[in-house]
Amino acid sequence: GQGVEQPAKLMSVEGTFARVNCTYSTSGFNGLSWYQQREGQAPVFLSYVVLDGLKDSGHFSTFLSRSNGYSYLLLTELQIKDSASYLCAVRGGSNYNVLYFGSGTKLTVEP
Amino acid sequence: EAAVTQSPRNKVTVTGGNVTLSCRQTNSHNYMYWYRQDTGHGLRLIHYSYGAGNLQIGDVPDGYKATRTTQEDFFLLLELASPSQTSLYFCASSDLGISNERLFFGHGTKLSVL
Numbered sequence: 606g607q608g609v610e611q612p613a614k615l616m617s618v619e620g621t622f623a624r625v626n627c628t629y630s631t632s633g634f635n636g637l638s639w640y641q642q643r644e645g646q647a648p649v650f651l652s653y654v655v656l657d658g659l660k661d662s663g664h665f666s667t668f669l670s671r672s673n674g675y676s677y678l679l680l681t682e683l684q685i686k687d688s689a690s691y692l693c694a695v696r697g698g699s700n701y702n703v704l705y706f707g708s709g710t711k712l713t714v715e716p
Numbered sequence: 717e718a719a720v721t722q723s724p725r726n727k728v729t730v731t732g733g734n735v736t737l738s739c740r741q742t743n744s745h746n747y748m749y750w751y752r753q754d755t756g757h758g759l760r761l762i763h764y765s766y767g768a769g770n771l772q773i774g775d776v777p778d779g780y781k782a783t784r785t786t787q788e789d790f791f792l793l794l795e796l797a798s799p800s801q802t803s804l805y806f807c808a809s810s811d812l813g814i815s816n817e818r819l820f821f822g823h824g825t826k827l828s829v830l
């Protein structure tokens with residue numbers, strides 16, 4: 606089966622950082638993506654990783670460890686507007702044209 | 717920027733009603749998807765298609781039919797709607813691994829079944 610797990614909620618403070626975790630257990634692996642979703646809106650693509658290690662994209666970075674089935678999205682210098690849900694999605698091995706999503710982590714950034 | 721348009725934005729129907737959700741993409745993508753999103757479950761795949769006339773079953777297909785009439789148009793049909801199908805429905809298109817690594821989503825359709 607395809608299992609993608611994320612914590613439901615996360616809180617942090619403006620100007621600091623937040624790390625959104627994702628663990629997965631899928632039959633095969635062809636990459637992991639992160640999406641941002643604001644309340645009542647469609648998910649928006651942020652990042653895609655397929656190789657182990659850290660990928661820096663400026664305001665946020667993404668890390669992947671394939672051997673541990675683990676990824677995180679790191680947001681730095683948080684702003685209030687970063688408050689949103691962050692979705693982790695895995696491309697499976699048997700059908701790499703399908704994404705399996707976690708239930709999302711709702712990040713609240715407080716002043 | 718890739719475009720995916722869903723209609724209607726909101727729909728209210730009664731139990732046993734017949735509902736059709738529409739999706740059109742102008743991205744020339746081969747793949748189109750229907751997801752539903754519910755609190756605590758995230759996005760769950762209902763059906764998807766890799767071209768006109770093709771249909772693939774997703775993870776939660778019960779109670780849903782779908783039809784891909786053209787490369788651009790993908791429809792989701794609820795022939796006997798039930799309250800458990802009250803949800804936010806998203807359509808998406810992509811060519812994963814060919815030209816990009818992302819799904820492009822429509823703005824969603826909020827369906828309420830009374």
